[in-house]
Amino acid sequence: xxxxxxxxxTHAHSSCAVRSRGDDCRFxxxxxxxxxxxxxxxxxxxxxxxxxxxxxxxxxxxFREEDEAGVVFNITAGVVRLVRSLPDGRRxxxxxxxxxxxxxxxxxxxxxxSAEAVTGIVACRFRRAAFEDFSEKxxxxxxxxxxxxxxxxxxxxDHMVLLGRLTAEEKLASFLVEMKRRWSRVAGHEAGLIRLxxxxxxxxxxxxxxxxTVSRVINQMQRDRRLVIVPDGIRFVDQTYFDDLAL
Amino acid sequence: xxxxxxxxxTHAHSSCAVRSRGDDCRFxxxxxxxxxxxxxxxxxxxxxxxxxxxxxxxxxxxFREEDEAGVVFNITAGVVRLVRSLPDGRRxxxxxxxxxxxxxxxxxxxxxxSAEAVTGIVACRFRRAAFEDFSEKxxxxxxxxxxxxxxxxxxxxDHMVLLGRLTAEEKLASFLVEMKRRWSRVAGHEAGLIRLxxxxxxxxxxxxxxxxTVSRVINQMQRDRRLVIVPDGIRFVDQTYFDDLAL
DNA sequence: CGCCATGTTGATTTCTATCAAATTGAGTGG
DNA sequence: CCACTCAATTTGATAGAAATCAACATGGCG
Numbered sequence: 001x002x003x004x005x006x007x008x009x010t011h012a013h014s015s016c017a018v019r020s021r022g023d024d025c026r027f028x029x030x031x032x033x034x035x036x037x038x039x040x041x042x043x044x045x046x047x048x049x050x051x052x053x054x055x056x057x058x059x060x061x062x063f064r065e066e067d068e069a070g071v072v073f074n075i076t077a078g079v080v081r082l083v084r085s086l087p088d089g090r091r092x093x094x095x096x097x098x099x100x101x102x103x104x105x106x107x108x109x110x111x112x113x114s115a116e117a118v119t120g121i122v123a124c125r126f127r128r129a130a131f132e133d134f135s136e137k138x139x140x141x142x143x144x145x146x147x148x149x150x151x152x153x154x155x156x157x158d159h160m161v162l163l164g165r166l167t168a169e170e171k172l173a174s175f176l177v178e179m180k181r182r183w184s185r186v187a188g189h190e191a192g193l194i195r196l197x198x199x200x201x202x203x204x205x206x207x208x209x210x211x212x213t214v215s216r217v218i219n220q221m222q223r224d225r226r227l228v229i230v231p232d233g234i235r236f237v238d239q240t241y242f243d244d245l246a247l
Numbered sequence: 248x249x250x251x252x253x254x255x256x257t258h259a260h261s262s263c264a265v266r267s268r269g270d271d272c273r274f275x276x277x278x279x280x281x282x283x284x285x286x287x288x289x290x291x292x293x294x295x296x297x298x299x300x301x302x303x304x305x306x307x308x309x310f311r312e313e314d315e316a317g318v319v320f321n322i323t324a325g326v327v328r329l330v331r332s333l334p335d336g337r338r339x340x341x342x343x344x345x346x347x348x349x350x351x352x353x354x355x356x357x358x359x360x361s362a363e364a365v366t367g368i369v370a371c372r373f374r375r376a377a378f379e380d381f382s383e384k385x386x387x388x389x390x391x392x393x394x395x396x397x398x399x400x401x402x403x404x405d406h407m408v409l410l411g412r413l414t415a416e417e418k419l420a421s422f423l424v425e426m427k428r429r430w431s432r433v434a435g436h437e438a439g440l441i442r443l444x445x446x447x448x449x450x451x452x453x454x455x456x457x458x459x460t461v462s463r464v465i466n467q468m469q470r471d472r473r474l475v476i477v478p479d480g481i482r483f484v485d486q487t488y489f490d491d492l493a494l
Numbered sequence: 495c496g497c498c499a500t501g502t503t504g505a506t507t508t509c510t511a512t513c514a515a516a517t518t519g520a521g522t523g524g
Numbered sequence: 525c526c527a528c529t530c531a532a533t534t535t536g537a538t539a540g541a542a543a544t545c546a547a548c549a550t551g552g553c554g
Contacts, residue, residue, distance in 0.1 A: 092404075094404045149396045161341075212510085
């Protein structure tokens, strides 16, 4: 693979600061959302010793499909898109990782998708082997990871229904409802503003549509007074409309 | 839910024989394919004591979306379709379970999809709670289950690419290549005949197409001498054509 | 043999993709 | 501060792949 070319092509940069100021798992803002919720205070201390902070700039590549998975990540801040690409350039975004989401649940040696920073990213980083060893010593962590993995499997099945059987309008409605639910969970309260830091092309590749269709449908929804488009996202005007359409 | 109506609607029957003749995990034909591969001989003995044989007729419903998951299954023989349905009747087949596949990896209390027998089915059945307890006492079993779950997650992501980004022809080619690979694995050698016990509608609902499109594409492939349609399946004539098209 | 579910084939429509162009807007440098 | 640039987005016109609508064929099974 020609990494240099692909990096410049996407204007990617990554800076991985050594552990910065007061990184303390006990005060972690996403602990209650992440697999760390499985751990007791003393276990958190052990985990913290294994962790290092990772920062990525917008558009940076965390890892690529087929890359060796030397490290795993717990996203602390920002949004990451998970991408599978076809040889001819067609892309499927298989998911967006938000704060609290874990990359590397499978503990497999190689990645099966690419991860690209949609925004600036802060993440807890662990060496995969060390994390795997730790999880083997802490069965409740492994069990939590398994629960997270099977939860994702359920989400993946939801997404198959969306991709296989929903119309463009239903796809967009489902996506916006999903993002509202997920941001609300991250914020800890109902989010009025639904942040959409990813571009229209990312949304299109997530929903199996073209960028033009995404743009048309969202703007039609605005014309129909179902939502308003605001900087960095949208707001629901007619929540019922979305709840009725969404998967 | 009106189970009676839904049962008659699908002509479902189920017969669950008490453990029949020589059921012995050690001689199980799908052990090397299933999660049981994680277990030692003495553990297999314990597992066997927990298992009961389950037989289902063609079209029987093993369980429904939202049902409580009182039991989990290891499929020994036959094909099961896994289905998610929308209120208006639209269906997405999220997968087909073949011999060696496990239903209930998530160990969650409720099912998130329905499972329907495409053919007559034989399965090892376990009470979920008992299986969960067993897996907690045998960490390598839990780890194997986690590996199976994350493997399925990878397959789910493959399927998202298929649903979101492939053409009808590519979808069919990918499906047929997948079935050839999976049957070959079950048989232990390259399968010449690619068995397709599921109907055209099931294939359509798996690929996000209509039955007419599935029929047209397969028959066009036959006219183009890419495959031959035979009773209960198809045979590849031009393997390269399929390998080039498939995901 | 004839019935009914399943599958195939044909005609037409529709939704979304594609092709093309205009607009917006964030960032840059004068 | 403002013109300029370039990427991202929006909008419009047209094409095309697959869905829909509608017969018709097949074949397993009583």
